[in-house]
Amino acid sequence: MAKIHLPLGDRKYDVHVERGILPHTGQILNELGISGKVAVFTSPTTEKTYLPELLPGLRKNGLEVNTKCLPSGESTKSIQVAEELYSQLIDWRFERGSTVIALGGGVVGDLTGFVASTFLRGIQYVQIPTTLLSQVDSAIGGKVGINHPLGKNLIGAIYQPKTVIVDPDLLQTLPTREMLSGFGEIIKFSLIRDFKFFSQIVSGRKAILDEKQPDFLQDVITKSIRIKTNYITADEFDSGRQRVLNFGHTVGHAIEAAAGFDAIRHGEAVIKGVQSAVEISENVKLLGTHIATRVHDFLHELTVPSISLDVEEVLKRMQIDKKVTDGNVTLVLLKNIGDPIIVQHGAGQLTIKEHILRQAIANVCR
Ligand SMILES: NC(=O)c1ccc[n+]([C@@H]2O[C@H](COP(=O)([O-])OP(=O)(O)OC[C@H]3O[C@@H](n4cnc5c(N)ncnc54)[C@H](O)[C@@H]3O)[C@@H](O)[C@H]2O)c1
Numbered sequence: 001m002a003k004i005h006l007p008l009g010d011r012k013y014d015v016h017v018e019r020g021i022l023p024h025t026g027q028i029l030n031e032l033g034i035s036g037k038v039a040v041f042t043s044p045t046t047e048k049t050y051l052p053e054l055l056p057g058l059r060k061n062g063l064e065v066n067t068k069c070l071p072s073g074e075s076t077k078s079i080q081v082a083e084e085l086y087s088q089l090i091d092w093r094f095e096r097g098s099t100v101i102a103l104g105g106g107v108v109g110d111l112t113g114f115v116a117s118t119f120l121r122g123i124q125y126v127q128i129p130t131t132l133l134s135q136v137d138s139a140i141g142g143k144v145g146i147n148h149p150l151g152k153n154l155i156g157a158i159y160q161p162k163t164v165i166v167d168p169d170l171l172q173t174l175p176t177r178e179m180l181s182g183f184g185e186i187i188k189f190s191l192i193r194d195f196k197f198f199s200q201i202v203s204g205r206k207a208i209l210d211e212k213q214p215d216f217l218q219d220v221i222t223k224s225i226r227i228k229t230n231y232i233t234a235d236e237f238d239s240g241r242q243r244v245l246n247f248g249h250t251v252g253h254a255i256e257a258a259a260g261f262d263a264i265r266h267g268e269a270v271i272k273g274v275q276s277a278v279e280i281s282e283n284v285k286l287l288g289t290h291i292a293t294r295v296h297d298f299l300h301e302l303t304v305p306s307i308s309l310d311v312e313e314v315l316k317r318m319q320i321d322k323k324v325t326d327g328n329v330t331l332v333l334l335k336n337i338g339d340p341i342i343v344q345h346g347a348g349q350l351t352i353k354e355h356i357l358r359q360a361i362a363n364v365c366r
């Protein structure tokens, strides 16, 4: 059990990580002074399994609750669904002091946060992430948003929640492929952090993915959140240090975009992006071969679905990546495990030759 504090001035909040905490959400909201109207946005699976655990505690604490279930899938993170939610909130007569709660994975969380950030110029919201990916990553740090037909997450804001409630026990019903997707982000955290955490991930792979050992999950989730919150606290508005969290994401996002929404899970694309970044790091002589080999061996043990994509298409997608500044592609590479470096392809002291980039992409796109 842990309470991780983000000291962000008047946007400060706590992330609660505790097995079995879900039914106690009402009490936590009460302690934060949240009262009145509350809307819970959720998805079909979480509505059936976890909404009944959440609702009694909210009502017991005097909250007036409405709920809405949204279809699963990336296409839900759209301007059309956001508009539906605005209409619903207007219909329920939501006011500035009302609260929305996201009970679901990253899709529900990103969309709910986006709606909260814009409705009546901003109402408060709470994240209750239910996938491994959202528990360790997307629910933390306030990045909220929706997709545009031309690209993922192109419309959004940085808008912090009032609190985040992480109950690792909710993962017991999560399909294996979704566990692997979240594991992709955990691998990212471990590689930018240190050898100790990376070794724990390597040796604990089965405990996480196959056995879903609850206490082990809680420990790994807590460590991942601490890594993320350190970066958020240092750079809330993503203007410098936080870019390290994009390790594996420049190529990863391009793969997702080239594959099309819902063709590949976000974390699976991140694993492929991490693989490329490690290969590039080795080929430009930043990272030692024995460490690169160790990471590659570990990544190869994971059953990430293969995907056949045109390398040119992936490269093209990298050019419209949000992380492009002055036409240069920004990549996060590794000098060592726990020692990431931000590099601009085609600028600065380190030039990544086109064929190295191309080869590293080709190796994960077939
Ligand atoms: N905001 C950020 O900082 C950030 C970071 C990373 C990813 N993201 C975004 O997160 C989204 C992906 O989120 P995701 O991986 O959580 O996927 P998701 O939200 O699509 O959820 C995956 C599936 O699991 C189901 N599900 C959720 N919880 C469950 C549970 N406990 N048991 C059984 N089924 C459950 C969902 O209904 C859905 O079908 C993407 O849109 C991505 O862009 C955002």
Ligand SMILES: [Zn+2]
Pocket: 137, 185, 249, 266, 270
């Ligand atoms: Zn990610």
